[in-house]
Amino acid sequence: MHPDDIDFVVKAEAFLTRFFLENVGREKLLNYKISYSHRCKIKSGEYVLYNHQALMLTMDDNGGFGKSLNIHTRIDHLSNFNTYKISLIGLNGEPSFMNLSLDEENKENREFSKREIDIIKLIGNGFNNTEIAEKLFISPLTVKKHRNNILTKSNSKNTAELIKNCIIQGII
Template sequence: MTKKYLTQGKKPHPLIEVWKDYPEILQNDNRILPVPSIEQMIGEVFAPGKFYYYVINFADSTISHHHENILKIHCLSKYPVHLKEIIDLIHPDDLEFVMEAERMSIEKMKQINGFDYQQELKTSYCFRMRTSAGNYELFHHQALHTYKDENGRLLQAVNIHTHIEHITQNNSYIVLVSGINGREDFHQMQWMKNDSCSKSAAVVFTKREVEILSCIAKGYATGEISGMLNISQETVRTHRKNILKKADARNSSELIRKAFERVYL
């Protein structure tokens, strides 16, 4: 019997060309899966602006359990049911990067043996999508892995797209694989167009600084950050000064813009 490589969907899409190279990692048998605890997972992501999410099933690339914002943001008359409908919204010039970003993420997880704890990792990068205004605008993409089969192959993920055009219009083409649920993984990779040997970008911030940066971006005050991270307020203030200095930012607004441009979140 010939193996199926995620091609049995009625609407093939470009990412299949990446996924079919990793049959040992991605599940391709149809099965009914439970709904992930999406609202709880949203606490692990960063969304300073309008966002939506959807669940993707890797067996046939169908999507479901959409957040209602997807309709208004992209001016859709009905919820998309296949990943191809999402990919068709991406700027054609960004498709090459999206495909390579998927491959870079998978290869990084292989390198760090991340498939053993894939549900505690998220991937993120940016690309342009068509909006209700008729323009292509920048979105921050985050993927969280929800269910795996008995052989450790990925069955399902939740994708979150946040509209960030109001923060920055600059795409750094950086791919990030980072830890959630307490894990401290933090791996940045820089994509270079027409360069198959993508180089890892230097990490500017420490893990603690990234945690504080995320809290600042979510609007938490110094005292709140101190309590959340169990450190003194003076330590928070010191970290904040160091973060602003490293980012060459004058204030929090400029800091958040640069954080998205360099995909620290």
């Protein structure tokens, strides 16, 4: 791991433990995928950016951590810049929390609703506002409002950046 990223990874794991206890509830841990990036050295000696995704698969009899699945995907073809942000992607209808910083106390609302996640996935599949509205049985104006909220929450300048960030973070 890149020496400049070690401190971030250690603090990220502590932050995630605290975040779950204070904001989500330990009992919902199995309904989330955790995602953040860090750099690792490859055989050539070069450092490249990887996306770390973790899924808790089981918990022990006392409610402690059990088995987990951790996936590291090389993403330097998408970005060479580590954002030092953490995302929790809700599964099974749970809300998602995107682009959390270690130095913020979750002051900004970064939570994506289930509807927003549905819209992100449809955008990623190439659907326009009218098509999304038809699929979700809502008005195109409502889709437009959701899209604006999604861009704001994700700190994305446009749809292309949103989709790139969502791929990096494992939402789509």
